[in-house]
Amino acid sequence: MRASILLLCAGLAAAAPGDRVLQADSEISAVTFTADGGLAALGRDGKIRVWSLASGALSRTLDGAKGETGTSFLAARGRYATVDAEGRIKIRDLENGAQTQQWNGPTPRAGGFVSTADGGALAASGRPYAGSSENLVRVWNAEGKEKLKLPAGIGGVSAMAFSPDGKTLVAGAYDTDLRVWSADNGELKRLITELPVSMFEIAFSPDGKLLAAAGVDRIVYLWDTRTWKLVRKIEGQPEMISAMDFSPDGKLIVTGGMNELAFGAPVKVILWEVATGRQVRSMSADHRAAGAVFSPDGSMVAVADYDKTISVWAVPR
Secondary structure: OOOOEEEOOOOOOOOOOOOEEEEOOOOEEEEEEOOOOEEEEEEOOOOEEEEEOOOOOEEEEEOOOOOOEEEEEOOOOOEEEEEOOOOOEEEEEOOOOOEEEEEOOOOOOOEEEEEOOOOOEEEEEEOOOOOOOEEEEEEEEOOOOEEEEEEEEEOOEEEEEEOOOOOEEEEEEOOOOEEEEEOOOOOEEEEEOOOOOOEEEEEEOOOOOEEEEEEOOOEEEEEEOOOOEEEEEEEOOOOEEEEEEEOOOOOEEEEEEEOOOOOOOOEEEEEEEOOOOOEEEEEEEOOOEEEEEEOOOOOEEEEEEOOOEEEEEEOOO
């Protein structure tokens, strides 16, 4: 594949200097910025492609390991997780794809991996046994020892996140509840039951003081994590929200939409001011936003298109 970064000349609302698009040869399901100034994208073909944002060149492609699925980028920067056909969990290096850790996972296989920022804990969800309608969230320490097994509702886990300090784990389920646990001992600190619909995205603010959740009803809900009281709603996304991230300074949040009738339909990607709910910038995407992430310096936001593109937008200053 010949990859290049192009100026985004069409399909954007209010195009700005620095807006670019990356072309891939596979549908993209997730994106993350790398420690060396690149952008990594997980393709639905199992491959991870990494571009240099400085040059626009495709710097490396990591082929998916045979029989491994469930690939997830981790908050522990430079790492990603997979699970093989036997349920073994493997942590791999984003630089070269080398396996750095492996341990036995549960049966049935777990998925939807999230980690603490320091890599000291890894969580995944799955069923306790084949055919069960209930779900469990399991937590392992850095040595691969399972330390927690947490009941997580009916119908599947829709999203999970660790707090920045790694002490709290939150999971949303398709039963519409959010569960807040101590990541140390598994104590259920809060059960949030007032949500009317399922949440597809969960994120903590960088200082850990806010928890954001968004999904089917197009609203971003914000809770104070000291009291677990709902403090604010951000409304205005025209579609269901399928992608979300806080800026590194916590002042902005990005949301990306998903048309419930057709994933290939155009949607909006919106930058919001967290304190006021004011729209800072609104951009158009050709297809469902499969993932959104701010760059480490907060100057860019990358959005994975359900098609074969990653849009990179400049964040207003």
